[in-house]
Amino acid sequence: MERLSHEGRGVARDEQGKTCFIEGALSGEWVIATTQKTRKRYNEASVTEVVSASQDRVAPVCEHFGRCGGCRLQHLDHHAEVLFKQSRVQEQLHHIGHLSHLPEPDAALCEAPEGYRRKVRLGVKWRRDGRLILGFRAAQSAQLVDIEQCPIMESRLNVLLPSLRRLLETLESRHIGHLELIAGDHSVALSMRWLRDRKRLPARDQQRWIAWGEDHNVAVWLQDDQGFIPLSSSEDQSLQYDVTISSHTVDAAHQDESQVVSLSFGPEDFLQVNAGINQRMIRQALDWLSLSADDTVLDLFCGFGNFTLPLAHVAGRVIGVEGIVVQVERARANAANLTTLKGEVTFMAADLNQPVNWGKLGLEDGVDCVLLDPPRAGAEVQVQQVTQLNPRQILYISCDAATLARDAGLLAAQGYSLVRWGIMDMFPRTAHVETMALFQR
Template identity: 30%
Template structure:
């Protein structure tokens, strides 16, 4: 049904929310204060025409905006954009019943995203590499992306060449490309095990494309140069296909917030530590026990530590903190616990923290909802949420990171 609607506010995903005949209607790319014409189907609306634009509407920086699904907010003026992202954190805490001061959004886009995943699908006789369309399974070929760091300028062409070479099986592929100090680090997903002929062909193609490293499902095909990333004083080669913060400035910003909140003390635990972006920086001041379920990440961290002088000791442990969270007696020896869990949060571990004697907890999160749930558990266990800082390293997307600082007096 074609309706003329007035947009009242923004939703969590960046949709404009209007009041329709049957309730709220979510209209992608509409902004508060606008009068729009939309085709309405239940609570979803498709924007047809902007009858009266808002003053907060600006021109998008990419010609593929609204077609490509990677960006949701290129049309928002900076003030509206910052408040929309900050409001996501405020709202999540309010819903969880947690009172806390939430700071202004910190811009951590920097030079752009240093990691990107291209999808490759067969279209006719050829494999095409690109991004998925907004709210669709349609693939859009891309030649360039304005949110990527300069080190990824070649990434679209590299993804296309790899997709073409692997297209014989006709399988959908994901091609993750990371900019490193040694060049491009590529991990392929979706093909399954490689035969000898394809492995040799990919090795030759990696040489021709001058890749630092090429891996398949995290298994190294060829490493021509270690794909090093700087983490504080350390140079680290992350595990093939392993986790890395989206932007270099994002990692630096989160780490600065973590280290600024460290209390005086000797021992810190870094939980869900990855390959050590926080561990290395904390170890400039305190001994660190880094715990992570990914063995390859722990090996990368240990290797980076072994090559970096001037740090306090870093011990590593491979452990699934979802199934085997640290127990109270294990936690009580630490002066501070830092944790950076996946999007699902760390409920099992947080419940143990709430029952422990640990005085300071610094929680890095990529999901405001799971953070708010876990924050409520910590607050109920006697912590005060002293500060929350939203961090924006996924510019133009609906994602927001944050750092929360919890403190309390010691028990017992």
């Protein structure tokens, strides 16, 4: 194997020089592989035997590895996995962003590679013979792999699977698309995707869901085409997590104090799935930006305030902008519940896939800093426009190295330099990588 591809497959060439992507192979190995698909420019194959193994090969911790499509890098040592992700981001910043001189990356933010995922989606299907399949999609397939346990899920979610399976087998109606299990710091919720009108959920099934939720202290939600509604009778259906801001970040004069920012969210909200990395990512963002009470910060793609509200503990003014209205409402409610904010904080809804008239939103005087945390498609429109606000620094949080590199190139063309960057291992055992990049001019 010459190297690993961006998605974590081994890359080799056959006798005619044609590229072959081999699932399950690692860089430097000799393997025997079976061709699965033949294409014009390349072939796709999977390992049938490892002839000479890499020193970085380890035994997968999950019995479903190789069939489940969730964790493609369980056979790669975690330290080697992090180095692979780091080199991949570096390569794309060079080749796509055309950034010739990169600073050395900061140390990667890493946590334990198992037991980290606090939100998961489980597919639900009944076979023709009546057997229930509850699990994740197979690799490169729409088929489901039946699972009993998942080593990357939080333990509070794993323990629910046996009783959840028993519940599903008792239901009268099988019009269920998927289930989502979500863990807050102090509570757990389940969202059931119902494929019919909510009025057609059998009453006895509804009672079974409610009873299961009460037995396991889980808030149960139904999701249909109209949205989300709670099935549980509990008055408090909210989920919540805390972010602790270290004392030196908040106020250098109060070394013995730390601030706790509590954020509530709903089952429909986007959530950073790795709680430990999210906590450290926020602290690193505050550390890199080194803000003061004189600074105005614009937080784009702000969600329900994951970065905005911690920022408002150190900056004088923070404006959070999000395209999903329900998350803007949640962010405002989160801000209203905080009594420790040092600065003014405002949330507004805007389509960030389109140009925004910042002057009409009261930012005609510009801002000191912009934080971007876009989805995988990146922030191409805003990167080309937001420099009109003349920020002295832009902090970009990326979940896709290719779109980060594209947008980094656009920022470079406008006079911004990449002065600091590093990866955050938000999704261990997978090829997905989160990156933080600081640009200044």
